[in-house]
Amino acid sequence: MDLATQTHLASLRDALNYRLSELRAEVHAARQARLASGDAGTREVADRKDEAAQQQFERLGDVQEQRDVDELAQVESALRRLDAGIYGDCADCGDPIPLQRLLAQPAAQRCAGCQVIAERALAASR
Secondary structure (H helix, E strand, O other): OOHHHHHHHHHHHHHHHHHHHHHHHHHHHHHHHHHHHHHOOOOOOOOHHHHHHHHHHHHHHHHHHHHHHHHHHHHHHHHHHHHHOOOOEOOOOOOEOOHHHHHHOOOOOOOHHHHHHHHHHHHHHO
16 A cells, blocks of 8 residues: 555544544434433423424434434444455445545445445435
8 A cells, every 4th residue: 555545544534533523422412402301391382383393493403413323323334444444445336436535525435426326226215
């Protein structure tokens, strides 16, 4: 492995570790906030608009937390692939993922072409 590749891998590992700590903090904060709001008990709602707005806000928070949990799993998977020496290889076709894609999306597990195919298959299954 040449020095440039080693440098890129070290930079990508740093980026993944930084994002990992950010996501862990965000997920922890979201769970703490949910627990705190549950501890507050049933709060009195002034009217149906307020109740609807509160429910929408809570659903949005749930969706954001799930997005963070999903990304956290992707980052952890990327770090495991780095440790195993298979980081940067497409999970579907096995070809190397271009460095520019990894720099933009360090947790990417597929090359751009395979990612498009996977996203289309997911959309078709819904």
